[in-house]
Amino acid sequence: MKKISWDETMEYLEILSQISLTEEEKQETAGELKKILAYMEKLEELDTDGVEPMSHVFPVQNVFREDIVEREDQWEALLENAPQKKEGQYLVPKTV
């Protein structure tokens, strides 16, 4: 595996994950990730030439249904869980 710059990687992972860590957490998480990834490199030795990746146990196909709105009556019940709402909609901080 190629060498990883951990400072940059942690910053990138913070962006991908939408999670910020404190400096201390960053150090600790980087340390743990290094250990875990080093262990996972064991997979390198496994010969998987010609093996199809298996994302699912059964060869299930897409399951389709008619595009009809169901359970529209739950609108209010769903909105009830919103941390902030206004006029029947989710309220979020200013976006622009």
Added chain:
Amino acid sequence: MGEEYLTWTAGELARKIRKGEIRPSEAVEASLLQIERMEPQIGAFLQIDREGALARAEEVEQGIRSGKYQGPFAGVPAAVKDNICTKGMETTCASRILSGFYPPYDACAVEKLKEAGIIILGKTNMDEFAMGSTTETSARKVTKNPWNTGHVPGGSSGGSCAAVAADECFIALGSDTGGSIRQPSSFCGVTGIKPTYGTVSRYGLIAYASSLDQIGPIGKDVADCARMLSLLAGQDRRDSTSLKRETLDFEEDLAGDIRGMKVGIPKEYLDEGIDPEVRDALKKTMEILKERGASVEEFSLGMTEYVIPSYYIIASAEASSNLARFDGVKYGYRSPHADSLHEMYKMTRSEGFGTEVKRRIFLGSFVLSSGYYDAYYLKALKARAVIKEAFDRAFAAYDVLLGPAAPQTAPKIGESLSDPLQMYLGDLYTAAVNLAGLPAISVPCTVSKAGLPIGIQLIGDCLQEKKIIRAAAAFEKERGIFPKAYSGTKRGKI
């Protein structure tokens, strides 16, 4: 009143209720009283719906009389893991980020409980988002093992297993992504089934790793779990991965006739890293299965060293994607400290998720990120195929595989979280089953010298629940009544 009910199995209790010897409300009251007694020491529940359960007991009693509820568990008090949605009852995955989430709908499995007249007492503690092996990553509370409160109950379904072991409920729902039903069942001396992937609808199960997650029963014996699985199983259009299967009827299998059954023990499972007492438990199980007429032999399963790397890459990758939905907009916690939308997402997630969840989201984001995708994620998917092939070869020769549920008994509270990798390695015997989509059952076998239960695991080929239940029933009959968690003196009394 009610003391003697508590140690009955769910099936025994339901029979008495059907005969009119006990009212559902009496059973609920007995459970609530036991919860009151045990919870200060055990802490299995995050929430108890006292009024709801008592009101429901009255309805169910009428329903039993009118013939509406005729199932095997009508009137039985049960508990539900906190990652399974219950309408109007807070469902948090033991995470701060979902605090205050009251689902407007029931999970499919919960609908089935309700349709069967089962009474839900409350929600049980778990590792946050089911990520953990001890229930210690819960953001809410620490659950203790009813056998010894200095020890963890295992995880992630630790609350459900502890509640059953402490007789706070008669049966419970758990979920299993890499062993989260089977390992805590082993640690708490109860029985648990992880069904074939797709057997129980995941609708309303808050996703951790969707290609691995399954809901399953946790109970006091094999019969309770088998019958509960029959009740839970079924194709559901709201879960496109759920399978159309024949009706699952295990009554014949519960007789435990295993004459001629071929059982294999992967010899890798007996290798170093396993506690000698757990190995002895397996040997004892082997002897019992032989006595009942099965042939048992060791064989090499192969590929076992790739299970943990492959499992943690896939599970974390799926988790990093599944948990992206928790952003403070639609439900649960929102950080009060943000002024802009993106800051709100980031702060909500940073404040709302615990350490282990963050670690797995980071790991998942890493293995999916460009430059590393092929080396980690894609490689893990290929390893998964190779692991599945190893099981296919094994099931060409054997009906059932026997193994441990965990390498040792329940660790002490506070010992596991400091070394995550070490904790991950404990999933060796269980995670492979999820990767391959197989059914497996964990059954209590014996009690260690230190007084902690040891369970064994029986693994079947896809869709072959009947075989593992038959083997488990045979083993259970020969093993005899398993001792109670909270010492012999208290047995049958509250």
